[in-house]
Amino acid sequence: MILQLRSTFKYLLISVLLGFVMLSTIRAQQQMEYLNRGVYAINQGNGNVFVSWRLLGTESNDKAFNLYKTVDGKTIKLNKDPLITASCFIDENADTTKANTYFVKAIVNNSEQATDASFTLPSNAKPYLAISLKTPNGYLAGDVSVGDMDGDGEYELVVHMTGKAHDNSHAGFTDPPIFHCYKLDGTLLWEINLGKNIREGAHYTQFMVYDLDGDGKAEIAMKTADGTIDGKGNIIGDSTKDFRNKGGYILAGPEYLTVFNGLTGEAINTVAYTPPRDATTENPTAEQLKTAWGDGYGNRFDRFLACVAYLDGVHPSLVMCRGYYTKTILAAYDFKNKALTKRWVFDTNNGYRSFAGQGNHNLSVADVDGDGKDEIVYGQMTVDDNGTGLYSTGIGHADALHVSDLDPDRSGLEVFGTQERFGDAGANFRNAKTGEVIWKKSSIAAGEDGEGPGRALALDIDPRYKGFECWVAGAGITGLFDCNGNKITEKTPPCNMGIYWDGDVLSEILNGTTISKWDYETSETKTILNTRLFDCVANNGTKANPSLSADLFGDWREEVIYRTRDSKELRIFSTTISTNKRFYTLMHNSQYRLSIAWQNVGYNQPPHLSYYMGEGMKEPPMPNISTIKKN
Secondary structure, rough: OOHHHHHHHHHHHHHHHHHHHHHHHHHHOEEEEEEOOOOOOEEEEEOOOEEEEOOOOOOOHHHOOEEEEEEEEEEEEOOOOOEEOOOEEEEEOOOOOOOEEEEEEEOOOOOOOOOOOEEEOOOOOOEEEEEOOOOOOEEEEEOOOEEEEOOOOOOOEEEEEEEOOOOOOOOOOOOOEEEEEEOOOOOOEEEEEOOOOOOOOOOOOOOOOEOOOOOOOOEEEEOOHHHHHHHHOEEOOOOOOOOOOOOEEEEEOOOOEEEOOOOOEEEEEEEOOOHHHHHHHHOOHHHHHHHHHHHOOOHHHOOEEEEEEEEOOOOOEEEEOOOOOOEEEEEEEEEOOOOOEEEEEOOOOOOOHHHOOOOEOOOOEEEEOOOOOOOOEOOOOEEEOOOEEEEEEEOEEOOOOEEEOOOOOOOOOEEEEEEOOOOOOOOOEEEEOOOOOOEEEOOOOOOOOOOOOEEEEOOOOOOEEEEEEEEEEOOOOEEEEEOOOOEEEEEOOOOOOOOOOOOOOEEEEEEEOOEEEOOOOEEEEEEEEHHHOOOEOOEEEEHHHHHEEOOOOOOOOOOEEEEOOOOEEEEEEEEOOOOOOOOOOHOOOOHHHOOOOOOOOOOOOOOOOOOOOOOOOOOOOOOOOEEEEEO
C-alpha cells in the first residue's frame, strides 16, 4: 500500500512538473518594443503645467518617481515626497513665458536612477503638440500609424497622404498613394510613393508599422506594384508600365508585398503578393475574376485588410488579407534576416466554405483561446494562430467590430459587432473563443434585403452596470444595452470611437473632433474637448475618425491626433486632467498595441485591451513581455 502511494505521488509530481514546463513553453514572453518614460507637459494656463509620464509594463505599480524641471539653467525638484499614486503631477508655479524642461527619475532601493527622456515645454505653448507637414500639393493628411523607427523609445509617425481617391465600387482614376514619416519634432524622414499602379482608396492600401524582425526598430509593410518609389528613390519593378484600364481600375500586372526600412524608407525585401487576384494567372479575365470573387470589374477582389499578430506567441508576424464579401484569403509572413518567409495561407476555398463572406471592413487580433498565441478575428469568423479555421458564426459581412473582455463575469473575451443586411443579428454579442452567439438584436426589417447598422460601439460608460455597454447606429436598433443584452436606456449615445481621457476607468466617447462624457443619469453627452476649435478636422468622410487615437506618451490615458483643415499640421491632444489611477502604458498590452497597428485598416475602429478596463475592474495583469532595444 505504501509503495503504491509513493508511486502515485511520484506520478503526480512528474505530471505537475511537466505541466509547469508546458505552461512555460506556451507562455513564452512576447517581444515588445522598448519605450522610454515618454514625459509630456501641457500648459493649463494661470501658471499651471500638467506633466505626465509612462509606467512601463515591466515595472511594478508602486514604483516611485521624483519629478524635476529645468528653467533658466536651474534644475528644481517639484515633489516633496516620492510620487507613487499616479504618473502625473501639476506644476503650480511655472513661468510659462519661459521654456520649461521636465524629466523624472525612478527610485529603486532608495536610489535615483538616470533619466532616459525629457520634454521641453516651449514658452507660451499651445494646448497641443503641433507637427508641421510637407503635404504634397493636392493631397490631405489621412490616417496615421506609429512605430519607433530609430530605437530611441519614442514613436515616429507614418502619415498616409491621400490625393484623389475612389471607393472600389466607383470607377475613376486616382492619385498615387504617398506616405511620409515624421519625428515628433517635425523632421521628415522619408517619402514613399506607391505609384500609379496602386489605386487610392480606403480599401486598397493597408500599411503595417511594427518591429517585425525584433531588432528594436520598426519597419513598414505595404502592397506595392511596378513604379513604386521607395524612400531612397529606388524604383520597384518597371516604372514604364501602366496597368490602369479605362475605368481607372487595376485588374492586371504584377502585385508585390514590400517591407521598407522604417528609418530610411528604403525597400528591404519585395516578394509576390499573396493572396493574388487569381492563383492560376497573373492577368485573369473579368469572367475568371467574377467566378472567383463575385464580380469582375475590380470591386470585391480588391478589398484588402492587414494586421500584425504573435502567431507563435513570441515573435510578430505580418498578415495580409484579400476579400470578405465572398472568398477570403489570409497569408501570414515572418520577417527575419531581412527576408519575408510565408508562414501559412488560409483560403476559404480550401475546406472552409462556411467561412466565406464573413469578413468585415476591419479586423481584430486577440488571443481568444488563451494559449498565448494570437488569433485573427475576421468579422464573423476567426482564424486560429496556425492558419486553420477556428469557427464561423455565419452571420455575414458587417462594418464594425469590438473585441475585449466586454463581460468580466464571463470567462475569456467577447466580440460585439453588427450585421450589414437586415436580419435577426443586426447587433450581436458572442463568445470570442467558440463563436457562440450569447445575444443578438433584430433590425427593424428583419429578413428583408437592405443595409443594417453601419456602426457599433462597446465601451464601459455607465458605472451602474458591470461590463461594457453596447450600442449601434441605425436600422431601428435604438438605445444602450448592458453586456447581457438588457436595454438600460432608450437614448443612443454617439456611435464612433472611444478614448480614455478624464482619469476614471470609464471610457469617454470620441466622435468626429469631439471628446465627450456620457452622463448616465440624464442620458446625454457632455463635451470635454472639441478640437474643431483648434482648426482640426476628422478624416474619412462620414466615418469621421481622427488620424489616430493611441497611448503615445505620458501616463496611461490616450492621445488623439487630427490634421488641420489645410493639412499643414498634425495636432496631438493629450489630457490635462489629474487622476489617482496608475496603470502601465497601454502600449505594453499586446492586444492594444496590435490594435494600433490595424487601426488604419478599412473602417477605423478604436483599440481595445485584452483585460477588462472599467468600473469594478481588478488590477490589470502584468504583461508577459520582454522589451527590445535596438542593436
